[in-house]
Amino acid sequence: MFSDLPTHAPDKILQLMQMFREDTRTDKIDLGVGVYKNAEGQTPVMRAIKAAEKKLWEVETTKSYVALAGAPDYNDAMVKLVLGDAVARDQVASVATPGGTGAVRQSFELVKMVNPDATVWYSNPTWGNHVSILKYLGVANKAYRYFDAASGTVDFDGMIADLNSAKPGDVVLLHGCCHNPTGANLTAEQWQTVVDTLLAKELLPMIDVAYQGFGDGLEEDAAGLRLVASSVPETLIAASCSKNFGVYRERTGILMAVSADKGKVGPAQANLAYLNRQNYSFPPDHGARLVSMILTDDALLADWKAELEEVRLGMLELRQQLADELRRLTNTDRFDFIARHRGMFSMLGLTEDQIVTLREEHGIYAVSDSRINIAGLNTKTVPILAKAVAEVVGV
């Protein structure tokens, strides 16, 4: 029976990781996988996480089950971190999930349950897993224009024109901040236009926020999604703690269903818990517990925020250095957008052949759509990348 199973196209980023591992060159540079790395190329356990883990080891007396929705402390603390004061707590149904991916999947399943005719609209391009999960679940999906590769900016007119062709009840998948893979984000004004479109066309926003604190700051990065959640009748939000708390392998995420009508929160809460039960029963607790310990302890919170800010500013410096270096070497402003983008990723706008040349001739690994992980660089490798890019684009 197993021999009849279908084959699946391998994930291109995981494939790239494998090729990087097998490359014996000592000066190779990995800009592929979407994991934060410091200047030494490590993905460290954050200081506040280490401190919380130490404390947890001392005080935890049981590993018994917690609750289908996850620990209430975690849910409360995350709702506050993501939504701030934009909506009241009793307007939000929420469940802990295994990572942001778990939240994304559960949100699509909720959509399927509540409106099987809905089409989910996603940005072109978007994180590959969005489309792959939608297809797997058999949820109708369609791309909306998002990125203008020539200028490295958001094709906002195209985006709004496409959203205007959606039917009432359709779902619009938005990136809360630090768009993956482009790094190009909506301005405050554009978020407002998106809200107007959602309201006019009666569309349901589903916001994926996986990099809060990696762009312009913890509060700033949540401003767009807060505007949406406080303006439209209902919003789904999938948040990940993988990056901003550095707890990737602990699988820590949350799905929120925000409703202007408090009467709808009870059914939403019951259905989110039901979905958890069907998929994996109790969500993982370890990462969630560490996160809630940090968010509810003044000293741990201050230290986490300080370290997150170091990470954010470090990436901004690398962006500026890379843009400056490319401007100098190519004698054009073609790559200036890199400094204006936010988050871990930017798409360089190179062809697949040029990406292959970067890999084969320079030992630089980037995703075939020319996405690079800014955090894979350091001040010494930026000039190496810039020189190689200038060479492959022929200047």
Ligand code: PMP
């Ligand atoms: N959404 C986006 C846009 C992402 O980039 C990621 C991580 N690559 C996730 C969700 C989910 O991350 P995780 O499941 O590791 O929390």
